[in-house]
Amino acid sequence: MTRRASVILAVVVIVMAYSLPAFMSGFRLFQFTQVCIYAIALMGLNLLTGYNGQFSLGHGAFYAIGAYISAIMMDQWAIPYGWTIPVAGILCLVVGFLFGRPALRLEGLYLALATFSLALAVPQILKYFEHWTGGSQGLVLSKPKAPFGLKLTEDQWLYLVTLTITVIMFVLAANLVRSRVGRALVAIRDNHIAAESMGVNSAMYKSLTFGVSAAYTGIAGALSAVAIAYVAPDSFNVFLSVTFLIGIVIGGLGSIWGNVLGAVFIQFVPNWAQDISKAAPWAIFGIFLIGFMYVMPYGIAGALKLLWIRAVRPRVTGQGGEAVSPQLPSPSR
């Protein structure tokens, strides 16, 4: 897609997104707030796994850290929610970078195992530090009200704030990905030895990517604490990390739009599955997952890209005049 077409599409989508509160309110709107939050979280994971090729099965941990930083700041020190978000981001950046350094030695399956173990440990650790985290019962917070006496419900205000932060984070990410840094990340993913021989400091980039990735997901976590006004250890179990992974694969690895699409999927498809079958909703969800992977193995964004290539570019023919199908560059194995 050309740069201009992409920007125009983005503007259209953003305008439509901002107008949503006019059409829906309450729970429905809240679900879209959650979609925005998930989109930021997925963007974080996608930067690490999709663009940089480092598998993480533990991003729920950063989400939890961000959420609890925000919750503790609001609960213990009555800090206004607005400040908690950037603080969560910065702290998660540091934590992610610190995790990224030793993780440099691990690749593929082994990194996945390490992050998986971390994700598993998170609820236990959160319960252990009861004094700060409120233990198993968690922390109850209060929903922010619209400032300056604006005539907005809490849900509407939350939605607009979240949406704005989402747009900002995505624009930053898009710029990052299209820059030299972004290209370096992809080079490292595809062949880090070759990248290094071209002068790319693979180790520094990989650790930094971990940090930025953690920051994004941490900010999403912080937003979720503000939006839901409640944090508890069991909501940050390994299943959350798996959900994020599902989100980026379904949405499309290495794709900006993919994160929005993936967020919509993980927010709404479980509900649809429940509508279809009360008795075994997750079985339906599982069938959806498998079906999606058959039809769109490169995610929704990948499938759309293929359609675009087929529609726009002229067909390449072999010697005999028959069409030879174009191929998508595959993300790393």
Place this chain on the structure above:
Amino acid sequence: MGAILEVEKLEAFYGRTQALHGVSFAMEEGGITTVLGANGAGKTTTLRAISAMVRTRGSIRFAGEPIQGKSTEGIVAMGIAHVPEGRGTFVDLTVEENLRIGMYARRDKRHAGRDMERVLELFPILRQRRRQHAGTLSGGEQQMLAVARALMLGPRLLLLDEPSLGLAPLVVQEIFRILRLINEESRVSILLVEQNASLALDLADHVFLLETGRVVLAGTSDVLRRDDSIRRSYLGY
């Protein structure tokens, strides 16, 4: 003796890239043909096309039967043994296990034992290293093992991809001597891809030369060896 292999207007593709542009040749049963050419000319691709390891168009007939469209495993079962570039040794299995795998697809299992004996006679070093892991063998020994493994199939056609690659000249000579022996004994047809043109011309009776996926020269090796101008311009010596 009919034609063991007939290839007509063969095209081969790696994804969108076309590597062979209409290659045609034929081999008599019991003959040794060598395919020569520079790097990237399409020599390895030709062998891969016969073994159905790449996408192809055109016609390939083995002992009269069309084989394009068949699976690799099916083609092997018909009696074509392919020793790939780099030998393809099962490095984590023992020498003996490598040989046993060679006979997995063999049609005529009754004489497998006899062939195993013959192969160990031809390559005594393999008998010596029977229980060793194949990965511990030297390059030359692995090449012998690869040829031996291919022979365990009891093939009618043997495809060899650059057997001399990375091997000392004496070792290569020995291997080529054994190839000639096998050819004379069991009438196994051999299609040999080689960079080392002079050695290949010594062994083979027919030759064809590939250049960017096309046959540019074909004939008997005698003629090619004697024609100085052809030799110099195409074979560089």
Place this chain on the structure above:
Amino acid sequence: MDIFIQQVMSGLATGGIYASLALALVMIYQATDVVNFAQGEMAMFATYLAWSMMNAGLPYWGAFVATLAVAFVGGVVIQRVIIRPVENKPILTIVIVTLGLLVIFNSVAGWVWTYLQKPFPSPFPREPLRLGTVVFGAHDLGEIAVTLVMLVLLFLFFRFTPLGLAMRAAAQNPVSSRLAGIRVGWMLALGWGLAATFGAVAGLMVAPILTLDPNMMGGIQIYAFAAATLGGFTSPVGAVVGGFLVGIVENLVGTYVSFIGTELKLTVALAMIIVVLLVKPSGLFGRTHVRRV
């Protein structure tokens, strides 16, 4: 000292369960670079099938053998029908498919058999055995015996049969295997079948202890990951040794270290994973992956 021996034996028994499941994971990973996240749930499902068979009147060992057979066929079918369409796709795509399978098996089991815990019979006598002053649970010894028998059979199969050799070859070098006339696709399917069989063994051995419920294998799967990490994901022998070691360590730590109660036991598994990954990621028996540039 007696307690020590008892705990080691007990650890070997649970270790056998971890070893079986870890072996299943490693068999598939070694051949395809894919971790079958649904392995535990498939095992749980097979165990429920056994329960239904026994409920219908089948004696224990009859149901045992029948379940292993069904699990084998199930594994083959799943590989051919569900995994094959995405075989050559990016690895995360395949991971999502196995996650889908995980969720489907778990959910369907809950739907068919409900989430109520069901007791599951053990074929071994209830009275413990005494050797001198040491007491051994009969179920523990029986488990160890069953696991060892299965492992020996598997070893004999892989070592001495042509099919076993072909499967090993296909896992190590699919391209050369094709050139040897081995139908690599079917070898993979058989691998999945064998993996499912060993998963079922793990399920059948653990069900009498944990009681049967759809989430029974969750914790076991994590221990199996620890076992495979410790032993080396690229080594079936490693998976087995790792399983037994994890079982022993888990038991000894639980006995001798006072603050590790049942909730923190899982943390022991996680700690083992992290330690192995920090020190030698490829595990005790695994090979460090050398990549050609």
